[in-house]
Amino acid sequence: MRVTMTVNDEHHEVDDVWEGESLLYVLRERMGLPGSKNACEQGECGSCTVYVDGVTGCACLIAAGQAQGHHIVTVEGLATEDGLHPVQEAFIEAGAVQCGFCTPGLLVQTDDLLRRDPEPSDAEIREALAGNLCRCTGYEKILDAVRLAASRMKPEPGTLS
Amino acid sequence: MTIPTEAPTEAPPESPAETPDSPPDNARGGVGESPQRPDATLKVTGEFAYGSDLWMDDMLWGVTLRSPHPYARIRNIDIGEALATAGVFAVLTHEDVPGNKTFGLEIADQPVLAIDTVRYQGEPVALVAADHPEIARQAAKKIKVDYDVLEPVTDARTALGHSTPDLHGELAEEVTELSREAAHLHPQGNLVRHLKVRVGDPTPSADVVVVGEYHVGMQDQAFLGPEAGLAVPDDVGGVDLYIATQWLHVDQRQICAALNLRPDQVRLSLAGVGGAFGGREDLSMHVHGCLLALHTRKPIKMVYNREESFFGHVHRHPATMRYEHGADRDGTLVYVKAEIYLDGGAYASSTPAVVGNAGTMGLGPYVVPHIHVDCYGVYTNNPPCGAMRGFGSVQAAFAYEAQMDKLAASLGMDPVELRIVNAMAEGSLAPTGQIIDSAAPVVELLERLRAMPLPPALDSSDLRHLPGGVSNTTHGEGVRRGVGYAVAYKNVAFSEGYDDYSTARVRLEVVGGAPQATVHTAAAEVGQGLVTVEQQICRTELGVDTVVVQPKDTQVGSGGSTSASRQTYVTGGAVQAACHKVRERLLALTQDYLHETLHDLRLEGGMVVSDTRGAVASIADVLGAKALEETLEWRHRKTEPIDPEKGQGFAHVQYAFAAHRAVVDVDVELGLVKVVELACTQDVGKAINPDAVVGQIQGGSTQGMGLALMEEIQISEGKIRNPSFTDYLIPTILDTPPMPIEVLEYADPHAPYGLRGVGEAPTISSGPAVMAAIRDACGLELTRVPVRPEHIIDSGDGRGSRGEPKRRQP
Ligand code: FES
């Protein structure tokens, strides 16, 4: 089947998609956007977290066909021409990136958290990121990064679409 | 040095100053600082190419058909229907392996593809290449393998014909002849290695004796980036392999043997690695991908999914351990007897080294005059086990630390005091007869830990702080707090006479008017930050700001394994030594350039600096168009094999020490545990990159805690019952507590910069500290990890619902 969607503000159209293919597979293998990671394909790790119409979800659990006509934002869509997104900068500066396999999903999820709640408490950060596994860091520096990003990001009205 | 958990980070290095007249600042981002990792930007933008992201236009997908049985003979393999499937390019079996049909890190006992027998569930049997991964998977299902299923051997003691000893009886007789009852899984029998340590009086006696038997379940590395690689054939029978791995050259050696090719025909490059923790030290799809590429003459991509990953790499050895500790009334240890069984599964992998560690490090960082240790590594039909962070020591630490607490309880002593009374120090004798010849600050680690403030008492008004969290399982009733301590002790780098070295190539030249160093090693970056450390060393030694890290590949000599906490030590040592040679040549050039002989020169901030005269020339001017390049191998002090009868010898080059204090809240009615805080002190000799040290400690501590509380590959009848992240649980951010850390820096005079390997020690003591804290909270012995709720629940008669005996109270 043919699937069309908007990814990071660009129109994408892909042909010959099998019905069993996930949004994650289509992003990674058919659109050349491998930033979203596949670590479990079961919705358990959050490495594949993307925005679908402004709401975060696991791309591995969304059938490609379900994304037809929707707006997707992946980790590749966070930085702008002006440079890295503040959440990306904070993850680097706080040392929250080791192997980095969890990072794309965590960045999207953190961005979502800070849009909803610009000043989250530690307990709220933990809840928001509970679906994102990291095997390397023990999460302490991820918490540091989220706090750092929150301190730098000003709340902006509206949501990402 | 105390490192707060929120350490400020260094700004990225800026471009070097252009004007040689004004000496620039000292090189930024050198040894002892925490500069940004060179791959950080690529990793946060999604551009960093992990093994699973590699892609070529005309590539095919390779998949592996694996055995569903833990033990079976193969009568026949019929690939006809699979091969006839549209879109399939190749179906291969053991018959297509041109060279050695078996491989292995230390013992080549594992078939590339099963020959006539499968010895574990998940053993690779055949390969398929197709133009879509789903076509390949479907075709693999059409391969017909005719199995004659056999009864698997699933218990390590049974595999050796050893009886299960009565907990309160004598240690089992030393067994010299293998039982005829368990099937021999390999021609030489089921014993991989038996290590003995015999020190002092063989029949010691003591005032107080405590005995315990402990079990550690099988842990998985659970790196997030599953096994992945891309094999690309050349036109002349060779192959390039891009692979996520821990040791390119040991892979290359094994691939060459299997393919019957020369090293120059098998070129490896490191693809981005999504974590390793030991699980990538053995081959996974390396030979498979290359075989398919050579057969199809097309690039082959292979990526395991999470389920296959559980079958695709070795795990941490499960252990059964029986310990007997004897001490004087004042707590001084008199003797320890230990019997340790490590289930290595179907193939040897690194079992001999794991036995070496567990056997020689297995009494912990304590001075013991009389020692009797038997440590066995065993073949069974369980999944193969090998390297995982802290191997051998992790398992033993659960036992020796539980014993120390039990002994303290019997003596009516404070558990920390008992440890302090028996702690090793510099100059102590290790069980191998080695003198600990650098700092061993066990006492200070414990005292600092004890002095750290305790977290506030439980606030049960917020569900999120309670065991069970927002599941709303308690409002504080039945919740008890416990505190526990444990100490880790681990050999760093390869031991027992192994020729352990790394190779570094360092080049210094002028690029765009500024001096630039380029460093090339084959040492695998797996997330730990070795690439940053390599840059830091070059900046410090060569006084330049800009350091390019070449991609890791086999174009340079071996870097050795990224394991055993060894890379900063050994590859760091190689990079430093190569820098020194380049610096020597640069200083010689400086004399020519200045037409005078100066003896007090150093390199700093892009300048050649004299102690007496300040900056005398810029490195760029001295170099001009010349490039200085040096390549060398660097070795740490030689170790030696231990003797087979008494376990004595200079086996280990360095030791790492860490200690943990865990504070837990336990719901004793439901068996749920909330770790409130996990504090750590560790001696790192010298923190080359303080932020990365803290990152290693926090990550390692979390993995150790995971083994104590939740992480277990559950096996029954040789089969893995939970090969998914739904059923194999690793700690989430909700499970992981704040981890305050104090880092000590007592230089080891034998090591580069005085550093001590960091990565493994925190994985060793965190779990035992958590277990000690849970025992403290609920008063049960809890002899098995991971501990499960049913072990903890107090049934009202002072025993857990599983009959866990109540701990003896002083
Ligand atoms: S890959 Fe989607 S949640 Fe793990």
Ligand code: FES
């Ligand atoms: S940095 Fe490796 S999984 Fe998070």
